[in-house]
Amino acid sequence: MLLVGLGAVSTTTIAGVMAIRRGLASPIGSLTQMGTIRLGKRTEGRAPKINEFVPLASLNDIVFGGWDIFEADCYAAAKTAGVLEPAQLEQVRPELEAIKPMPAVFDQRYVKRLDGPNVKKGKNKRDLAEQLIADIRAFKAKHGCDRMVMIWCGSTEVYMKEAAVHATIDSFEKGLEQSDDAIPSSMVYAYAALREGLPFANAAPNLTADIPAMLQLAAKMKSPIAGNDMKTGQTLIKTIIAPGLKARLLGVKGWYSTNILGNRDGEVLDDPESFKTKEESKKSALDYIFQPHLYPELYGDLTHVVRINYYPPRGDNKEGWDNIDLIGWLGYPMQLKINFLCRDSILAAPIVLDSVMFLDLAKRAGMSGIQEWLSFYYKSPMHAPEVYPEHDLFIQLMKLKNTLRYLQGEDLITHLGREYYD
Numbered sequence: 001m002l003l004v005g006l007g008a009v010s011t012t013t014i015a016g017v018m019a020i021r022r023g024l025a026s027p028i029g030s031l032t033q034m035g036t037i038r039l040g041k042r043t044e045g046r047a048p049k050i051n052e053f054v055p056l057a058s059l060n061d062i063v064f065g066g067w068d069i070f071e072a073d074c075y076a077a078a079k080t081a082g083v084l085e086p087a088q089l090e091q092v093r094p095e096l097e098a099i100k101p102m103p104a105v106f107d108q109r110y111v112k113r114l115d116g117p118n119v120k121k122g123k124n125k126r127d128l129a130e131q132l133i134a135d136i137r138a139f140k141a142k143h144g145c146d147r148m149v150m151i152w153c154g155s156t157e158v159y160m161k162e163a164a165v166h167a168t169i170d171s172f173e174k175g176l177e178q179s180d181d182a183i184p185s186s187m188v189y190a191y192a193a194l195r196e197g198l199p200f201a202n203a204a205p206n207l208t209a210d211i212p213a214m215l216q217l218a219a220k221m222k223s224p225i226a227g228n229d230m231k232t233g234q235t236l237i238k239t240i241i242a243p244g245l246k247a248r249l250l251g252v253k254g255w256y257s258t259n260i261l262g263n264r265d266g267e268v269l270d271d272p273e274s275f276k277t278k279e280e281s282k283k284s285a286l287d288y289i290f291q292p293h294l295y296p297e298l299y300g301d302l303t304h305v306v307r308i309n310y311y312p313p314r315g316d317n318k319e320g321w322d323n324i325d326l327i328g329w330l331g332y333p334m335q336l337k338i339n340f341l342c343r344d345s346i347l348a349a350p351i352v353l354d355s356v357m358f359l360d361l362a363k364r365a366g367m368s369g370i371q372e373w374l375s376f377y378y379k380s381p382m383h384a385p386e387v388y389p390e391h392d393l394f395i396q397l398m399k400l401k402n403t404l405r406y407l408q409g410e411d412l413i414t415h416l417g418r419e420y421y422d
């Protein structure tokens, strides 16, 4: 597993997998490790564990590597991130210390609040991409890997829109040579991964692989891709609550969400340009779930506000508040308040693990391009241009499980269930 950025999310994932495979901790939150899947009729009683139903890689077979702009090894980086208890990190310390970040492709113009010494130099972005490809090959040879997956767990970059240079593989490669400004660091990594035929996931809200050139490259190299922006704290809760309100046709006039968080991610998001990328990603979910064009009376004039405040004392322990102004029968108003005291990286780590496991499976199953069945994990799910993204967590889960049934030649489950009553 190759991770871009060895920050809070990556180190929590890596240290977590190390602890889990030594039997020191439990993979709570991971569908690939704990989930089951119903097969056939309810009367058959078949519900194997997902990792016994589909041929996933074993945790014991995973080796980790990554890039960061800081030189700290994975143990030191995990200590700085301050997510896991020091005593827990001690248990896997030698393994963590052995992971030293490779020099990064980084340009401060795309992440204004960061700067670090462990950065590659190159004559243009193409040269930097080739250096990443050399890193990937060297890692593969050194560790004897059969397969690899890359996931961007680097910081949120400044807000960018699709540009002409993103249109085709050709225009993108010319852009790399000319070090075009519309190619941020994350795209250089995605390009390197896809060129090597690796599956690629984007855990952040950046544009990264969500441009036509990358989709063409993924198709050409048969690489599956997934993203964008992991669905963890507040948006996870939003996509749990909103489908329920909509199912009961309760109207929503306003949804005010605010957060405090104090990790490095929070510091980066304190820059308005990085925040804009996050804000766009966070705001779209409600629109798609509520479908105001179909239900104008219920959701047509919804005010949706999202705030993130950088507040260092809390570190990775984010606190989110939601106030939802509802309307019920005959238009009577109600309110719902949610106060979620969560841990950002504890919610993110199982998503990183599952994304990598499922992308590796997809690659072996010959599925390339956007893996919409992995929308389950993402705030801004990648999707084909002709369809809207599906944000409802429960539809996403059904789609994911049906994809696994389909891959293994089992009947899809429609929940029709007439056979029990006919």
Ligand SMILES: NC(=O)c1ccc[n+]([C@@H]2O[C@H](COP(=O)([O-])OP(=O)(O)OC[C@H]3O[C@@H](n4cnc5c(N)ncnc54)[C@H](O)[C@@H]3O)[C@@H](O)[C@H]2O)c1
Pocket (backbone or CB within 6 Å): 004, 005, 006, 007, 008, 009, 010, 067, 068, 069, 070, 081, 104, 105, 106, 107, 111, 114, 116, 153, 154, 155, 156, 157, 185, 186, 203, 204, 205, 229, 230, 231, 232, 233, 263, 264, 265, 268, 343, 344, 345, 347, 348
């Ligand atoms: N719950 C969550 O934690 C969560 C949820 C959704 C999305 N995300 C996103 O995941 C990403 C990682 O979050 P985090 O909490 O680990 O952040 P973090 O700040 O702890 O770690 C990010 C790391 O990326 C490194 N980095 C930045 N640019 C790089 C580059 N070009 N090359 C190599 N390394 C680079 C930084 O030095 C840092 O160590 C962020 O973009 C965040 O918005 C996190």
